[in-house]
Amino acid sequence: MVSGILAVWEKEIKSYLLSPLAYVLMSVFLLLGGYFFSVILLSTRVASMGGYFGNAATILVFLIPILTMRLFAEEDQRGTSELLYTLPVSIYQIVLGKYLAASTVLGLMLAATVPYPVILIATAEPDVGPILTSYLGLFLLGGSFLAAGCLTSSLTKSQMVAAVSGYGLLLFMWILDWLSSAIPGTAGDLARAVSPFSHYRDFLKGILEPNDLLFFGSLIAGFLGLTVANVELRTWA
Amino acid sequence: MIELKGVTKVYGNRVGIHNITLTVNRGEIVGLLGTNGAGKTTTMRIIAGYMPPTSGEVRVAGFDVLKEPREVKRRVGYLPEIPPVYPDMTVRTFLEFVAKMKSVPRARQRTVVSETIERVGLSEVADRLIGNLSRGYRQRVGIAQAILAEPDVLILDEPMTGLDPKQIVEIRQLIQNLARNRTVLFSSHILLEVTVLCDRVAIINRGRLVAQGTPAELSRLLRGRRRLHLEVDGVQDKVVAALKAVPGVAGVEVRGGRGSIHNYVVESGDEDVRRAVFRALAAIDAPLLRMEQEAVTLEKVFLELVARDSLSGVG
Numbered sequence: 007m008v009s010g011i012l013a014v015w016e017k018e019i020k021s022y023l024l025s026p027l028a029y030v031l032m033s034v035f036l037l038l039g040g041y042f043f044s045v046i047l048l049s050t051r052v053a054s055m056g057g058y059f060g061n062a063a064t065i066l067v068f069l070i071p072i073l074t075m076r077l078f079a080e081e082d083q084r085g086t087s088e089l090l091y092t093l094p095v096s097i098y099q100i101v102l103g104k105y106l107a108a109s110t111v112l113g114l115m116l117a118a119t120v121p122y123p124v125i126l127i128a129t130a131e132p133d134v135g136p137i138l139t140s141y142l143g144l145f146l147l148g149g150s151f152l153a154a155g156c157l158t159s160s161l162t163k164s165q166m167v168a169a170v171s172g173y174g175l176l177l178f179m180w181i182l183d184w185l186s187s188a189i190p191g192t193a194g195d196l197a198r199a200v201s202p203f204s205h206y207r208d209f210l211k212g213i214l215e216p217n218d219l220l221f222f223g224s225l226i227a228g229f230l231g232l233t234v235a236n237v238e239l240r241t242w243a
Numbered sequence: 244m245i246e247l248k249g250v251t252k253v254y255g256n257r258v259g260i261h262n263i264t265l266t267v268n269r270g271e272i273v274g275l276l277g278t279n280g281a282g283k284t285t286t287m288r289i290i291a292g293y294m295p296p297t298s299g300e301v302r303v304a305g306f307d308v309l310k311e312p313r314e315v316k317r318r319v320g321y322l323p324e325i326p327p328v329y330p331d332m333t334v335r336t337f338l339e340f341v342a343k344m345k346s347v348p349r350a351r352q353r354t355v356v357s358e359t360i361e362r363v364g365l366s367e368v369a370d371r372l373i374g375n376l377s378r379g380y381r382q383r384v385g386i387a388q389a390i391l392a393e394p395d396v397l398i399l400d401e402p403m404t405g406l407d408p409k410q411i412v413e414i415r416q417l418i419q420n421l422a423r424n425r426t427v428l429f430s431s432h433i434l435l436e437v438t439v440l441c442d443r444v445a446i447i448n449r450g451r452l453v454a455q456g457t458p459a460e461l462s463r464l465l466r467g468r469r470r471l472h473l474e475v476d477g478v479q480d481k482v483v484a485a486l487k488a489v490p491g492v493a494g495v496e497v498r499g500g501r502g503s504i505h506n507y508v509v510e511s512g513d514e515d516v517r518r519a520v521f522r523a524l525a526a527i528d529a530p531l532l533r534m535e536q537e538a539v540t541l542e543k544v545f546l547e548l549v550a551r552d553s554l555s556g557v558g
Contacts, residue, residue, distance in 0.1 A: 013343035021331055089327030089388065092291045093344040094316040 010095035014103025015110075018077070022111050027076075031069050035115050038065050043122050053130035055122060059140040059210050062119075063203065066148045067180060071172030073111060074155025075165040077104045078237065082163040091237070098234045105156055105230055112148045116141060136212030143209025146222035150202055151176055153229030160233045160240075179203065244269045244396055244426035245290060250299030252285050259285040260450040262299070267443075269395075272422045274437035275430040276545060277447035283430035284324050286447070287400045290428065291321035303396055317345075320394035324401055326385030330374025334365055334384055337373060338391060345392040355392060363387045364413060378405035386414065390421060397421065399429035403436055415440055434545060446545060470537040471509040471520065477529025479505050485523045491516045504532065 022028040039062050046057035081087040090100060126132040154175045159168040179202050186198035198204045202225065205218045245267040252259040260282040267273045275283045289296050290303065292312045300307065306314040329337055338356045347355050360369050363383045368376055373384055382405045389397060402418070403411050418427060418440060431437050437444050438458050445455040454461055475482050479497060486495045486509055494510040509520065517534060524531045 009346060010344060013340060016343075017329075017332075017340050020336070021329075024331060084327075084329070085323065085325040086327045086329060088288070088293055088323040088325070089321070089341075092293050092316055092319070092321045092323075093341070094313055094346065095344050096313070 010099035011103040011106070014095070014100050015107045018104050018107030019110055022107060027072070028111050031073055032111075032115050032118065035062075035065055035069055036118055039119060043119075047126075053126045053132040055126070055132070055137050055140060056210055058122065059144055062144055063147055063206060066144070066151055067176045068173075070112075070148060070151040071155050071158070071169045071176065074108055074152055074159055074172060075169040076159065077108065077156055078160040078233075079162055079165045079168040083165070097237050101156065101160075101230055101234050101237065105152060108152045108156070109149055112145065112152060116145055116148075133212065136210065139209045139212050139214050142214075143206050143218075146209075146219075146226075147202055147206045150222055150225045150229070153226045153233070154179075156233045157229045157236065160236045244271075244304055245428060246300075246302040247286070247290070248300040250286070250289060250296045250301055252282075252289060252294075253297045258450050260289075260447070263447075263450075263452045265445055265452060265455065267426050267428050269426050270422065270424060271442050272418070272427040272429070272440055273443045273445060274441035275428065275445050275447055276432070276434065276437050277430070278432055281447045282450040283432075283447055284400055285450075287321070287398050287428070287430060288323075291319055291323075291398050292316050293321075293323075318395045320389035320391070320397045322385050322389040322397075322399045322402055326381045327388070328373045328381055328384050331372065333372055334360065334369045334376075334387075337384065338387055341388045341391055347392050359387050359391045362390070362417065364410075379407060379410055382406055383410070383414070386417075390417075393425075395425055397425060397427045397429070399427065401431060402429055403431065403433065411436075469511050469515070471511070471517065472533070472535045472537060473507040473509060473520070473531065474500075474504060474533035475507060475524060475529050475531055476504045477524070477527065478503070481527055482507065482524070482529050485527045485529070486520065489516055489519045489523045491519065 039058065042061040043055070043058045046061075047053075050057070078087075081090055091097070123132070123134075123137050126137075127134070155168075155172045158171040158175060159165075161171065162168050182197050182201040183203035186194050186201050186204055188194070189197060202222070205221045208215055208218050245265070247263050247265045250263045251261050263282075263286060265273075265286075275286060277283050288294050289301055290308070292308050292315050295309055302308070303315045304318050306318075308315045332340070335356060338359060339352060342352045342355055360366055363386050365380065365383055365387060368380055373381060376384070382402075386399070386402060389399060397418075399418070402414060406414060415436075418429070421427065429440070441458070443455060443457055444461060446453045446461070473486075479500075482505070483495050483497065486492060486507065491511050491514045492509055493512060496508040496510075498506040498508055500506050509516070517536065520534070521531055
């Protein structure tokens with residue numbers, strides 16, 4: 007069971023780390039994030055990372071579809087899916103292996119920002135709690151984006167189509183957040199309830215609520231489940 | 244080992260294969276022969292578990308591909324038509340990946356991979372990126388992943404494409420060695436491959452199984468139609484008349500010549516008319532310079548069967 011997931015994870019992580027793409031994405035993330043972190047810090051002179059985490063989420067919306075577009079579309083494009091799906095490993099193991107590899111890259115990206123809180127702690131006395139929950143929140147938010155990207159990549163042979171439809175999905179989630187503040191009443195509440203960004207905001211405040219964890223958990227599981235179903239349908243239809 | 248019962252695959256409104264019934268026994272090498280687009284790849288994809296049949300039953304080693312795909316995949320080594328290789332991996336890392344996916348025990352992975360590399364002659368390029376290899380090497384990497392971990396059943400879709408003549412001989416020997424206690428189903432549109440390698444041949448045309456049997460059995464199908472090629476010195480009309488008068492001769496055709504010497508093609512039924520032809524020509528004093536009975540090759544059987552089937556299909 008686990009060995010199949012591990013074999014796929016290893017193949018994908020090697021593929022990520024041997025191609026320039028992951029490094030370019032990481033550099034863009036750090037460059038933009040570093041800009042936001044330093045500008046916000048210098049202008050507000052408050053030892054908090056709230057502003058940074060708000061902007062980092064937006065940056066991820068634009069980077070994640072590029073990270074995930076190749077996961078399944080490339081296999082179809084190269085004809086390697088015919089090998090992958092006839093090896094004695096279940097589709098869900100393949101999907102999980104690929105998802106975990108992309109999550110690992112996301113984890114590395116977030117790990118590379120650790121100097122920011124270190125600087126704050128060294129020079130001032132920031133509230134460490136919200137910083138830790140924000141990291142968890144950003145990882146979960148990014149993780150949901152990755153799962154959505156997996157789904158769109160499994161829908162097509164073209165990496166371009168996978169990326170663009172990934173953007174569509176993520177921007178829709180973003181719009182949900184605007185709607186929740188723009189529309190009054192039940193519709194607005196509903197939009198708030200299903201918007202990943204409004205759940206993410208709880209983490210920024212330093213709140214660790216079970217329903218937020220459950221929300222992201224089920225969002226990720228839902229997208230991955232759809233991906234498994236889609237791959238199975240495509241081969242078994 | 245492999246059993247197909249009434250297998251049909253429909254793509255949208257196009258029929259891929261229709262009602263194919265075929266059995267391949269343990270230790271047997273069976274060749275699927277057909278023109279491009281005849282349905283060979285569809286048949287093999289279904290057996291390998293890449294896609295399900297629309298209807299019919301497929302069993303490998305007694306396991307149904309629809310109900311127990313894992314059990315089937317565990318026993319099958321599959322080489323797809325396009326060698327499924329990752330250009331950004333080296334030959335060794337790719338095969339190690341396949342070994343892990345095939346659940347080769349960790350301790351044995353390295354040895355299994357090295358042995359396989361040795362077996363298909365990839366030692367020189369084992370640590371190069373697959374993307375930088377030639378077509379022939381990539382094809383061999385594809386064969387390597389299929390035979391890795393010694394599966395009971397090998398499904399090879401056009402295994403010889405892209406190989407040079409020396410490699411073809413090597414791979415042919417490899418397949419023959421592997422087949423000793425295994426089951427091999429491979430496809431080709433090249434007849435020579437099939438005759439040299441196979442115990443049995445199944446001919447597919449336009450998604451239907453047109454004929455199956457040993458190469459000899461298939462040749463026998465077309466008996467009852469013999470063809471003699473003659474070279475005769477004599478007046479053309481007289482020779483034709485004399486040949487037509489021979490009992491058993493169905494048709495005579497003149498195929499050029501020079502001066503009084505002409506070439507003739509004599510078609511006859513099942514009986515051997517060579518002696519009678521010789522006597523008939525001697526009787527009209529037309530010397531027989533050459534006589535040859537056409538050998539019915541598998542290639543002719545194939546073309547005839549395909550042609551017959553296509554004609555009846557139109558009607």
